[in-house]
Amino acid sequence: MDTMFETTKTETLFATPFARIKVADHDILDAELLAEGARMRAASEGVQKSNRGGWHSQGNIFDNPAECIQHLRAAAQAAIFDLTRQVTKRVDPADLQMKLSGWMNANPQGGFNAPHTHPGAHWSGVYYVSQPDVADGTSGMIEFLDPRTDLPNWRILRANTFRPKRKIRPAAGEIILFPSYLVHWVYPNETDDERVTVAFNATFRKKRSARKKAS
């Protein structure tokens, strides 16, 4: 022990939690989601959001009763609860009402997503249904930007928490979860294969009974 000083507390302030979750037995799930996606696509032209090129499903995908969609909904909800419990011990997410809304994205060659956030939600996430196989390059990578004021002088310390951006290429079968305020964008798909994902937002509210009690 150093006798010259005593550290009484070290806090990690203003940190941004970011989680990667592997879904068990995802091969069958992914095949079913691709088939369900093809059915949905045949029935709807989709909508234009942050996607440039490609298809973005309409409405809340989790309203679709197909077993594969409901399985993904359950996995996403469990992952959200788990991450929420890691960041707070004061509230149990199961005591809150959670609205989960999602949509499917299909990014063909050249397709990408412009930088954006998901305002209004708590957590945002993406499940990777298919991800083109690439040895190098940036195809299919998602990049997150530091939400705090960029401080370039911090780079000399090479500290993960102060890096200005972070890009990753999640694999099929992975869920990534992050706070909705985190700016992110997707690198153009340079392959011939489609990259298919299901993105979602989770928003918590007090349960109706709890709201009544408080008023």
Ligand SMILES: [Fe+2]
């Ligand atoms: Fe997004």
